[in-house]
Amino acid sequence: MAPHAEGDNMSANGRQHVASSGLPKPSFTVKSPNVSYTENEIKSKYTYRTTSVTRSADGGFEATPKETVYDFKVERKVPKVGMMLVGWGGNNGTTVTAGILANRRGLVWDTREGKQAANYYGSVVMGSTIKLGTDAKTGQEINIPFHDVLPMVHPNDLVIGGWDISSVNLADSMDRAAVLEPTLKSLVRKEMADMKPLPSIYYPDFIAANQEDRADNVVEGSKACWAHVEQIRKDIRDFKAKNGLDKVIVQWTANTERYADIVEGVNDTADNLLKAIKSGHEEVAPSTIFAVACILEGEPFINGSPQNTFVPGALQLAEKYGAFIGGDDFKSGQTKMKSALVDFLINAGIKLTSIASYNHLGNNDGKNLSSQRQFRSKEISKSNVVDDMVAANTVLYKENEHPDHTVVIKYMPAVGDNKRALDEYYAEIFMGGHQTISIFNVCEDSLLASPLIIDLVLIAEMMTRITWRIHGPEGPSSAEYKGFHSVLSILSYMLKAPLTPPGTPVVNALGKQRGALTNIFRACVGLEPESDMTLEHKLF
């Protein structure tokens, strides 16, 4: 069935009409014997085709096509969802909150360039499309909003809350952030003034000392303790109860912490980590306390900062409880550009030999990163993003050969949130030539990160409603459906240092990350991966 004509299932503010069943009205349905729709579920039988490669006797490779048949099940009922941000009073937290309020109310405000309407630009889910297929009559591509692929939560419906070590309400925090236009701020100020961050846990050694003057809204105790885990779990339960929520997605958008040392007997296993927290071990970070609390509460937890929140013990705990985690470090601007450009250069056979990434910014994030140990966390996440692309091209690079790569971040208060990113890409080209690409990229960091926070919530929540099982050889098996692995590597498109299930490869190439995301969602409704072969336009 061709998708409905543009707009006939979207109301004025871009919301999907809800059918009488209370379910979102799909913009398309798949007509296939492998896909079935009930009021509450979409079920699909999906054949996953890969190529298994073995080394042949002569040192070459043997490629064998392989098929695995899965059953996918998607719950269609869109739940009432809360987004709880750790660091809610920060630049990202206030900006994403104001942005959702403005979209929910369809606000338009005056700027120097004229009227500006609320939008979700920069969100993959709300601002991009995917190819559904080709028009049966004309052969033209039919593209639909990404948000329509599966029955996803609309960000306008998110109930927002969170924690901050700063007691400042969200309206005054929005002023402190100095990101949004005064005309917009005036329209959301009243509502945001009533939003007050919950007190949070504060272990001074994990963030820069220059953050101490913000910490007037802290729970007692300056190092790990079980009471902190219980307090956060209670905060989540109270927030759900107060707002009548079905689930909550928690995201860390608080300051970047220093790396935690991985200590045998402390944070190397789930049991040791729980013991270490109970014994008040000083190597357990606040972000890990939040992760443990969310895992035990069964609510997804996503780390938007670069520190190693998910120490081995936290990973093991998530797997033990089947809780979803994701991270690390929002991929907002300079690194997102890098992961696309490096993918293009190396796949074009151009030998990248040097990447210099400098940026300066003047917001509180930059202030925290002016401290070496916190900068080191960010340097790691910003530096590893090219590794998979380089390693995949053994024509250009010998084993363990890679481009020079340096990352510099300076704190310059004058520029505020308007980060200046200067990059130079230097490469060898044909016959001894060289190519130098210089990029000067001025971007408002929080306006780039906020849509990613929304995408991470919407996709993580969607993953809680997708289950799978192997399709038995004789047809649908009687096996129980189960969730995806606890580590949501599907979120990698939004993250600089993608967390993957232990022992699985890290993919940073931006195109591959988006392809994985869109094609997994397509598979859940029985659609083949997006193919750009367009044989229908070549074989006739």
Ligand SMILES: NC(=O)c1ccc[n+]([C@@H]2O[C@H](COP(=O)([O-])OP(=O)(O)OC[C@H]3O[C@@H](n4cnc5c(N)ncnc54)[C@H](O)[C@@H]3O)[C@@H](O)[C@H]2O)c1
């Ligand atoms: N483009 C971006 O803005 C971007 C991109 C990638 C990653 N990040 C990361 O996102 C995080 C937030 O960025 P930001 O610009 O909003 O920074 P910010 O400094 O404006 O906000 C961080 C907030 O966290 C609070 N905080 C610190 N420790 C806390 C704790 N233990 N519990 C609760 N709150 C705590 C601070 O008081 C502050 O309000 C940073 O770690 C940053 O590195 C930002």
Ligand SMILES: O=P([O-])([O-])O[C@@H]1[C@@H](O)[C@H](O)[C@@H](O)[C@H](O)[C@@H]1O
């Ligand atoms: O995502 P991206 O633009 O590559 O990286 C950004 C850095 O350039 C910036 O210095 C830092 O403050 C932000 O938190 C973010 O990490």
